[in-house]
Amino acid sequence: MNTQDLYIQNSLTREKEKFEPIEEGFIGMYVCGPTVYSDVHLGNCRTFVSFDVIYRYLLHLGYKVRYVRNITDVGHLTDDADQGEDKIAKRAKLEKLEPMEVVQKYTNGFHDMMDVFNTKKPSIEPRATGHIMEQIKMVEAILDNGLAYESNGSVYFNTVKFASENEEYGKLSGRVIDELMSESRDDLKKQDEKQHPSDFAIWMRADETHLMKWESPWSIGFPGWHLECSAMSTKYLGEHFDIHGGGNDLKFPHHENEIAQNMGACNCTPANYWIHTNMLLMNGRKMAKSDNNSITPEQLFTGDSEHISKAYSPMIVKFFMLQSHYGSTLDLTDAGLLAAEKGYKRIMEANRYLQAIENGGNGNEDVEEKIGTLINQAQADMNDDFNTPKSLSRLFELVPIINSHKDGKEGFSDISQQVIDKLKQTFSIYLFDIFGLKDEFESEGNAISSKFSGLMELIIDIRKDARTEKNWSTSDKIRDKLQELDIQLKDGKEGTHWSLN
Ligand code: AMP
Ligand code: ZN
Secondary structure, eight states, X not given: XXXXXXXXXXXXXTEEEEOOOSBTTEEEEEEOOOBTTSOOOHHHHHHHHHHHHHHHHHHHTTOEEEEEEOBBOXXXXXXXXXXXXXXXXXXXXXXXXXXXXXXXXXXXHHHHHHHHTTOOOOSBOOBGGGGHHHHHHHHHHHHHTTSEEEETTEEEEOHHHHHHHOTTTTXXXXXXXXXXXXXXXXXXXXXXXOSSTTOEEEEEEOOTTOSSOBOOSSOSEEEOHHHHHHHHHHHHHOSSXXXXXXXXXXXXXXXXXXXXXXXXXXXXXXXXXXEEEOOEEETTEEOBGGGTBOOOHHHHHHTOSTTOSSOOOHHHHHHHXXXXXXXXXXXXXXXXXXXXXXXXXXXXXXXXXXXXXOOOBSOOHHHHHHXXXXXXXXXXXXXXXXXXXXXXXXXXXXXXXXXXXXXXXXXXXXXXXXXXXXXXXHHHIIIIIISOOOOTTHHHHHHHHHHHHHHHXXXXXXXXXXXXXXXXXXXXXXXXXXXXXXXXXXXXXXXXXXXXX
16 A cells, blocks of 8 residues: 555445546545434534545545535435335424425534534535436436336336346445345235335325425326435536445445446446445444434533533534544544543644744754654555544644643754744644644634734844844843743844744
């Protein structure tokens, strides 16, 4: 593995693969967005924060990225398959709202939460209801290719035929199709419209009471849940694009069926790389309201929950998320959050001090070499499947070096300005551009340190003028008074620098 190249754990092949874009310099990335029928939960936030860091890192590498993240506002049924009510319509009845009011309400809430977590907006955020025509066209293409059939106004994807012709079906989720089929044959009687129980709806006939429905060649109905992502990714990224992402729980049936639909429509696999984020747990167990084992983002921010000892700010929660790899489960615990709070404050404090250093020394080979190695490792870690915890740990290894400079420890205050500038740049790029953190204490700390730096520049300037005018009494007075305050002035070829003793 070359640490200069980006490697991605591809869920499709289960291999860590070197990333090669289809078109040099450009990346098309599709991520399944939320179904907007209720408040966004912390698990969703973990997934979208993970993809935000991936998006930011790809931008950092210089790619022009088209990041498409959809809003599911129709077709996602309560059983996550072809049974039950539409999740949005169910909520609309419950809240006595128009379905589109439900969609707007929870889309707004989702956007607000994404802002709270300081994530970048996607390039395109298409809605399923805005792409009914594209979905109908895709159903037609799959029918034309003989991989779907109409039954009683609904259209089903023929999984048996597809699987018999194509080895791809089951590859992503690792489901053994033979098993699926023998098991399904037993259930055949139960599902009279389907030729086979593993077939799934790509168009569903709506009954009279159904709230969201459209005309189609087959019936007044609505698209199957999986279809929107196939249709919208094709529309905005083409039939074949670079990256497709989502949470682990979407591998089957959603993503497996998405691949089948794309193959069924154009005989092309949609994405080269599939990235799946792992689930958020709490206290070692699945987060579930029914189990009294859940917490909302708001409860975290206010501290209003029996599961936590205090409130945690959004950036602390985000920092906590970054401290685990997107592909591992993340276990939310009070102890973990407390540790994240300490870490976050420590690194932000070091960064604030670092950004204000303007008095590089004559250089120290050992320390500078160590700094250079850690900076390179931080990048190598991100290149290794976006390993944020490892990359962060390199920055943490740099913190004692920065603090030793602050304490004026021998060797450390000699670091050259050039290396300090590189360090400044690294911290600023990683913490803010790539990880998308904000310094929540910046206003206080930075305002003071930038004012302090400004004042010091002014004093150094006045002293320089005094010296030019051979006004030794003023220049000595400034130096002596600063010395009393433990502020050291160093005159060099490139001017005068100051340091705190
Ligand atoms: P949904 O709104 O349920 O379609 O989910 C939106 C995204 O959040 C999908 O990519 C899901 O896989 C992901 N997601 C749902 N639950 C969790 C969880 N507990 N941890 C991490 N991601 C999740
Ligand atoms: Zn999707």
